Amino acid sequence: MPVSRHIPVAPTVLRRLAAGAGIDAHRHDDHQIVYAARGVVSVATGQGRWIAPANRAIWVPAGAVHEHRVHGRTDLHLVGLPVTANPLGLAGPAVLEVGPLLRELIIEYTRDPGGDPAERARLLAVLLDRLRYSPRQPVHLPTPRDPRLAAVCALLHADPADGRTLPELGARTGASERTLSRLFRAELHMTFPQWRTQLRLHHALILLAEGVPVTAVAHRCGWASASAFIDAFRRTFGHTPGAGR
Structure with missing residues (x-):
């Protein structure tokens, strides 16, 4: 800060x-x-x-x-x-x-x-x-400290739709899957899939507030379909993306 x-x-x-x-x-x-x-x-x-x-x-x-x-x-x-x-x-x-x-x-x-x-x-x-x-x-996106973990998180911040697995991201940043999995749990107190879902929901809220259509938000944030995005959004926020608007 x-x-x-x-x-x-x-x-x-x-x-x-x-x-x-x-x-x-x-x-x-x-x-x-x-x-x-x-x-x-x-x-x-x-x-x-x-x-x-x-x-x-x-x-x-x-x-x-x-x-x-x-x-x-x-x-x-x-x-x-x-x-x-x-x-x-x-x-x-x-x-x-x-x-x-x-x-x-x-x-x-x-x-x-x-x-x-x-x-x-x-x-x-x-x-x-x-x-x-x-x-x-549980709508919190914690900040990583370890530079290896921060590098992986930065890649996904730049493109939430990036679908690479943790081993693939680790190969890109020079860290093993085991090390990164341990860091996600130790530093961020969640698994890699949980953190990525939080990141995508954060980006989705911002895009929705900017008026981006629901289908486009789902695509830009990495969900396989609009229905999958709507289901994840409803489970977290208690309503559909359209109702939130």
């Missing part, structure tokens, strides 16, 4: 951002909820990247250096929370499920940050209560 700014108080605000806009690396003394009611938002830290469509939000813990990037025209809702307000006890960034009620609470809480304090306190209390029932989602 580049040199970051220190913004002690995490803002509570709605920001309407153009496609491709972002917020450079910074950190807060507060926790923060990052939610895109429209568009897709990603948050990057030194540990990896988290991405969320409109039925997910990203939890950023106090002190974490992070940067935001949006894909497609995005209504970005940011909710700052004191360090004492951590209903799920999360120590690191996480993607959380956002149901209809939590969605409306976040939107309303960020609509008028300077509103009546008593009303806002009531809203916040309900919002925190709903967060308590928001399960974490």
Whole structure:
């Protein structure tokens, strides 16, 4: 991560951002909820990247250096929370499920940050209560450290549709399949197929936010068919790519 700014108080605000806009690396003394009611938002830290469509939000813990990037025209809702307000006890960034009620609470809480304090306190209390029932989602793309593993991951970042096997990628980067398999589990805490699926889903969300048709997204991200992509997407995000739009 580049040199970051220190913004002690995490803002509570709605920001309407153009496609491709972002917020450079910074950190807060507060926790923060990052939610895109429209568009897709990603948050990057030194540990990896988290991405969320409109039925997910990203939890950023106090002190974490992070940067935001949006894909497609995005209504970005940011909710700052004191360090004492951590209903799920999360120590690191996480993607959380956002149901209809939590969605409306976040939107309303960020609509008028300077509103009546008593009303806002009531809203916040309900919002925190709903967060308590928001399960974490496995939508995380961890960053590799070992240069051999990083080289393999870079090849797939450049072309998510690259269908080469792990032995073939290892031959290209000078590492054995056994070594790479061990590194995927030790550093990224997932298997190679699991990491590649996460990568493809991340790229798919970005392409969908940019208006690319579902069939083209499936092809560009490496799925054998549109139906296979739709099935993988539904299992991860709870809805089809078309419904997400």
